[in-house]
Amino acid sequence: MNNRLRILRAQRNWSQADLADALGVSRQTINAIETGKYDPSLPLAFKIAHVFATAIETIFTPDEESTAP
Amino acid sequence: MTAEHHTAKRRYMIRFLGAMMVYSVLIMITGRTIRHVDPTWAKVLLSLLPIIPIGVALSELLRFVASLDELQRRVQFEAVATAGVLTCMLSFAWGMLEMAGLPKLPIVLVTPLFSASYGFGVWRATRKYQ
DSSP: OEEOHHHHHHHTTOOHHHHHHHHTSOHHHHHHHHTTSOOOOHHHHHHHHHHTTSOHHHHEEOOHHHHOO | OOHHHHHHHHHHHHHHHHHHHHHHHHHHHHHHHGGGOOSHHHHHHHHHTTHHHHHHHHHHHHHHHHTSOHHHHHHHHHHHHHHHHHHHHHHHHHHHHHHTTOOOOOGGGHHHHHHHHHHHHHHHHHHHTO
């Protein structure tokens, strides 16, 4: 799964620690999501969308392989 | 790390280390006195005494894991899985080697083997998500 977390965070001038505090997770978790090493659960993905006041699909997009039939 | 997580980690460290200190004292007491204790039921009770602080330490570990976020819990899960696989493989392999004539090792060594494998598992899983 791809995501625009780093871009959205940079637009708001937030550090990884700021976002981690807002979401109640560790900074390492934010870093792992941004670098694509970890895909968040659906509840956390919705929470991220809520913090950025946007729809979940504008942040997370599927890989080409995961949408292939 | 959130403030709540920091507090939970601190509480866990204090209680876990406290339980392990009690365990160390009880192990020393048991080791020194068990030969002089009679009857057998008293020996059994005395030898099981160090299990109590181990139970406290493990319940604190479970409470700490419950306070972690989802990625940290996944790291812990992968570490436990790694520890389980390594402990099963190594203890089974040594059991087979004993049949080939290698010295018999006490079963109490399985716990430190699991702990070391768990530490390795945490290191491995942490690196994977860094």
